Amino acid sequence: MVRHSATQPGEELDSRKATILEAVVSEYVDTAQPVGSSSVAATADLDVSPATVRSEMVTLEREGYLAQPHTSAGRVPTDKGYRYFVDHLRAGTIGPVQQQQIREFFTNVRGEVQEVLEQTSNLLTRLTSYTSVVVGGGHTHATVLSVQLVNLDARHQLLVTVFSDGTVLKHNVRSTFAATHVDVAEASRQLNALLIGTSLDSRVQVPSRHDHVATLVREAVAELHAQAPTFDGEQVFIGGSSKVAESFDGVETVRQVLAILEQELLVVTLVEDILDQGLSVAIGSEHGYEPLASCALIVAPISVDGEPAGAVGLLGPTRMKYREAMAAARVVSEHLTRHLSGEDERD
Amino acid sequence: MVRHSATQPGEELDSRKATILEAVVSEYVDTAQPVGSSSVAATADLDVSPATVRSEMVTLEREGYLAQPHTSAGRVPTDKGYRYFVDHLRAGTIGPVQQQQIREFFTNVRGEVQEVLEQTSNLLTRLTSYTSVVVGGGHTHATVLSVQLVNLDARHQLLVTVFSDGTVLKHNVRSTFAATHVDVAEASRQLNALLIGTSLDSRVQVPSRHDHVATLVREAVAELHAQAPTFDGEQVFIGGSSKVAESFDGVETVRQVLAILEQELLVVTLVEDILDQGLSVAIGSEHGYEPLASCALIVAPISVDGEPAGAVGLLGPTRMKYREAMAAARVVSEHLTRHLSGEDERD
DNA sequence: ACTTGGCACTCGGTAGAATCGAGTGCCAAC
DNA sequence: GTTGGCACTCGATTCTACCGAGTGCCAAGT
Known part of the structure; x- marks a missing residue:
C-alpha cells in the first residue's frame, strides 16, 4: 500500500497555485463540471487575469494536481489534487443547526450499544447526505x-x-x-x-x-x-445506501459500490486499513482497492474508555464536500466516544 | 386497498389469447424490448400468421393486458397482464443445482435465529439475483x-x-x-x-x-x-441491495427503491399487507404504494411450529422471472419453516 | 366467420452534418 | 511576470434524413 502526502510531507505549492487549486476543487465539487480559467479568476480573489490562471494551471496539471478530460475543457482535480486540498484544509466547523441536531441526538439516544451505533449511522447520513459506515468493535477485553x-x-x-x-x-x-x-x-x-x-x-x-x-x-x-x-465484536452499520445512487451517476458504478457495501468484512478491513495508516480520508485509489477508485472515504476513530473501539466513516464520490463531511465525522465521533464512555448521561 | 384477480376470479382468456399473452410476457422478461406480432407467431407454437396474432393483440390491449409504448412498437405487458400470467403459471420448479444449494445451506446453517434469517436472505439473493427480504416476527407468544x-x-x-x-x-x-x-x-x-x-x-x-x-x-x-x-419481534434482513441497480435502469428509480428498502418498518408493513391479502405476488401498484410501482414483490410465509412467523420475499422489476423466483421463494420458505420448527436437525 | 397476405403508414432510433461555444494554448505587447 | 488578443479544438446540441420494425386496415381466400 502506498504512503501518501498526509504522512510524507510532500511538496508545497506557492500560495497562488494553492488558491487556484482550492478554487478548482471547490467549484468542481459544487458543479461536477470541469472548471475553466475565467471562473477561477473571477471566484478566487487573486487579482489576476484568466490568462495567468491558465498558465498556472498548466503547471498544476504537469505536477499532477489537475487533469483535463479533453483539450478545450476546463480542469478537474486529480486524486492528488484532492489530497492536497484536504491536507491543507483549515478544519471546518459544522452549522449550528447540525450542532443542535447532534446534541439532541446524543441526549435522547438510549438502549444497547448496537442500536446506538446503528442510529448514529443514520444520524451521519442525515447530516451529510452521504452513505455512512459505523464500525464497532473490540470487546475482547470486556470481562x-x-x-x-x-x-x-x-x-x-x-x-x-x-x-x-x-x-x-x-x-x-x-x-x-x-x-x-x-x-x-x-x-x-x-x-x-x-x-x-x-x-x-x-x-x-x-x-x-x-x-x-x-x-x-x-x-x-x-x-x-x-x-x-x-466475535472480536466487529459490527458494521451502514446508513443511507440510497445516497450512493445520488453520489455517482453511472448505474454500473452504483452497482459496484453497493456490492462492496454488502461485504461487511471488506468494509471493516478497509476502514481499519485507513485508520492504521493514520489517515482520516482515503481518496480515490489511495486505499488500494480498485472498485472504489471513484470514492472517497472519510474516517474518524471512536474509543471507549480510552481503548479504540471502532470508527465512523462517510463514503462519497471523490468530489465530495470534504470540509463539511470531515467536520461532521469528527464531531459525531467525539460525541460517540463520550457517549459510549458514559460521560454524557444527563437525563 | 384494491382486490385483485388473484382473489376475485376475474375473466378467463381463451386458450389462444392466453398463449399469446404468455409469449409476450416471456419474451419481454427476457429481452426488455417490446415484442412484436411476428416473433410471437414464430415462438409460440400456435400455427397462425402474425396478422392473426396482431388482431388478437388489439383485443388484449383493449382489455388491458397489454400496452403499446407508442404506435408502431411492439406490445408490453401491463400489470394486469403480469397478474394473469402469474395466476395461470403452472407451478415452477427449481433447478437441481439450486435444490442442492438450498439443501446444503440448511444442513450447514447454525446459530441464532437472527443469523439464520440473515443468511437465508443472502441465499435467496444468490439463488435468484434479486433483492431479497426476510421478515422474522411475532415471538409474542413465547414464554x-x-x-x-x-x-x-x-x-x-x-x-x-x-x-x-x-x-x-x-x-x-x-x-x-x-x-x-x-x-x-x-x-x-x-x-x-x-x-x-x-x-x-x-x-x-x-x-x-x-x-x-x-x-x-x-x-x-x-x-x-x-x-x-x-418488540413484537419484527426484524428485517435485506440481501442483495446491489441487485436493485441491475434490475432497474433509471438511476432515479434505483435511488427511490433503495430509499424504501432503508425504511424497515415500511418493508415489514408492505410484506404483511401482501400476506394479509393472501397473495404471493404483488405486481406494480397492486400494493398501493406508488414509489414501488415498477416493482414486483414475491412473498412466501414462514411459520414456526404452526404459528405464522414472518415471510421471505423477493423484490424485482415487474418484468421479473416469476416462475423461477416464486419457486425459489416457496422452496426456501418451506425449508426455513421446517428448519425453524427444528425438524431437519440431521447433524 | 376466421384467417391471411398485402400494403400504406407511423414513429422511435440512428447516423451524419452543421453549428455553437466554452475553454484552451500561444504569442506579442506591456 | 502579466495580460489581451486570437486562432484553434472538440464535446455538446440541434437538425435532417432515413431506415425499419411493427402496426392497422382491407380485400381476398378458406
Missing part, C-alpha cells in the same frame, strides 16, 4: 459478569453470558445426553464460578471429569470460546 | 424460561430474559437508589418466580411494597413490558 445455562429441552441448552460492557452473548449448547434440570442448574453454577471475571480471550481450566455436569460445562465453555475470534 | 438481573454498577442493572423460543432480550434498568448485590440477587429471584411461564403480553402481579427490592422488581418488569409492542 464476564454473569453466566447462565438455561434448559430449552433435554438436549438443548442456551448459554447466556453477560459482559461488563453490557453485551449479552448467547450460544446454543447441545448435550450429548439427556440433561436434567438439576444437571443444568449445577453446570450453571460451576460455569459462573469458572468464568466470572475472565475475558473471552483468557484460558480457563475446565473440569476433566466424565460425568454429565462436567461434560456440559466443557461444551458450554468450548462453545463460548469458539466464537471469540469471530 | 419466559428464565430471567436474570445483573449488576453493572450500583445504579445500573441489566435484565436478561430468555424465552422458550431461544430469544434473549436484554434491558437496561436504572435503579433510583444504590442497589447492593444482595438486593439485586433477591430481585432476580423474585423476578424468576414472577415471570417464568408468562409471555410478554400477559399481565403480571408486581409487589406493591416500597422497599428497594420491590422497587427494582417493578422497574424491571415495567422495562420489559414496555418493549412488548415494539
Whole structure:
C-alpha cells in the first residue's frame, strides 16, 4: 500500500497555485463540471487575469494536481489534487443547526450499544447526505459478569453470558445426553464460578471429569470460546445506501459500490486499513482497492474508555464536500466516544 | 386497498389469447424490448400468421393486458397482464443445482435465529439475483424460561430474559437508589418466580411494597413490558441491495427503491399487507404504494411450529422471472419453516 | 366467420452534418 | 511576470434524413 502526502510531507505549492487549486476543487465539487480559467479568476480573489490562471494551471496539471478530460475543457482535480486540498484544509466547523441536531441526538439516544451505533449511522447520513459506515468493535477485553445455562429441552441448552460492557452473548449448547434440570442448574453454577471475571480471550481450566455436569460445562465453555475470534465484536452499520445512487451517476458504478457495501468484512478491513495508516480520508485509489477508485472515504476513530473501539466513516464520490463531511465525522465521533464512555448521561 | 384477480376470479382468456399473452410476457422478461406480432407467431407454437396474432393483440390491449409504448412498437405487458400470467403459471420448479444449494445451506446453517434469517436472505439473493427480504416476527407468544438481573454498577442493572423460543432480550434498568448485590440477587429471584411461564403480553402481579427490592422488581418488569409492542419481534434482513441497480435502469428509480428498502418498518408493513391479502405476488401498484410501482414483490410465509412467523420475499422489476423466483421463494420458505420448527436437525 | 397476405403508414432510433461555444494554448505587447 | 488578443479544438446540441420494425386496415381466400 502506498504512503501518501498526509504522512510524507510532500511538496508545497506557492500560495497562488494553492488558491487556484482550492478554487478548482471547490467549484468542481459544487458543479461536477470541469472548471475553466475565467471562473477561477473571477471566484478566487487573486487579482489576476484568466490568462495567468491558465498558465498556472498548466503547471498544476504537469505536477499532477489537475487533469483535463479533453483539450478545450476546463480542469478537474486529480486524486492528488484532492489530497492536497484536504491536507491543507483549515478544519471546518459544522452549522449550528447540525450542532443542535447532534446534541439532541446524543441526549435522547438510549438502549444497547448496537442500536446506538446503528442510529448514529443514520444520524451521519442525515447530516451529510452521504452513505455512512459505523464500525464497532473490540470487546475482547470486556470481562464476564454473569453466566447462565438455561434448559430449552433435554438436549438443548442456551448459554447466556453477560459482559461488563453490557453485551449479552448467547450460544446454543447441545448435550450429548439427556440433561436434567438439576444437571443444568449445577453446570450453571460451576460455569459462573469458572468464568466470572475472565475475558473471552483468557484460558480457563475446565473440569476433566466424565460425568454429565462436567461434560456440559466443557461444551458450554468450548462453545463460548469458539466464537471469540469471530466475535472480536466487529459490527458494521451502514446508513443511507440510497445516497450512493445520488453520489455517482453511472448505474454500473452504483452497482459496484453497493456490492462492496454488502461485504461487511471488506468494509471493516478497509476502514481499519485507513485508520492504521493514520489517515482520516482515503481518496480515490489511495486505499488500494480498485472498485472504489471513484470514492472517497472519510474516517474518524471512536474509543471507549480510552481503548479504540471502532470508527465512523462517510463514503462519497471523490468530489465530495470534504470540509463539511470531515467536520461532521469528527464531531459525531467525539460525541460517540463520550457517549459510549458514559460521560454524557444527563437525563 | 384494491382486490385483485388473484382473489376475485376475474375473466378467463381463451386458450389462444392466453398463449399469446404468455409469449409476450416471456419474451419481454427476457429481452426488455417490446415484442412484436411476428416473433410471437414464430415462438409460440400456435400455427397462425402474425396478422392473426396482431388482431388478437388489439383485443388484449383493449382489455388491458397489454400496452403499446407508442404506435408502431411492439406490445408490453401491463400489470394486469403480469397478474394473469402469474395466476395461470403452472407451478415452477427449481433447478437441481439450486435444490442442492438450498439443501446444503440448511444442513450447514447454525446459530441464532437472527443469523439464520440473515443468511437465508443472502441465499435467496444468490439463488435468484434479486433483492431479497426476510421478515422474522411475532415471538409474542413465547414464554419466559428464565430471567436474570445483573449488576453493572450500583445504579445500573441489566435484565436478561430468555424465552422458550431461544430469544434473549436484554434491558437496561436504572435503579433510583444504590442497589447492593444482595438486593439485586433477591430481585432476580423474585423476578424468576414472577415471570417464568408468562409471555410478554400477559399481565403480571408486581409487589406493591416500597422497599428497594420491590422497587427494582417493578422497574424491571415495567422495562420489559414496555418493549412488548415494539418488540413484537419484527426484524428485517435485506440481501442483495446491489441487485436493485441491475434490475432497474433509471438511476432515479434505483435511488427511490433503495430509499424504501432503508425504511424497515415500511418493508415489514408492505410484506404483511401482501400476506394479509393472501397473495404471493404483488405486481406494480397492486400494493398501493406508488414509489414501488415498477416493482414486483414475491412473498412466501414462514411459520414456526404452526404459528405464522414472518415471510421471505423477493423484490424485482415487474418484468421479473416469476416462475423461477416464486419457486425459489416457496422452496426456501418451506425449508426455513421446517428448519425453524427444528425438524431437519440431521447433524 | 376466421384467417391471411398485402400494403400504406407511423414513429422511435440512428447516423451524419452543421453549428455553437466554452475553454484552451500561444504569442506579442506591456 | 502579466495580460489581451486570437486562432484553434472538440464535446455538446440541434437538425435532417432515413431506415425499419411493427402496426392497422382491407380485400381476398378458406
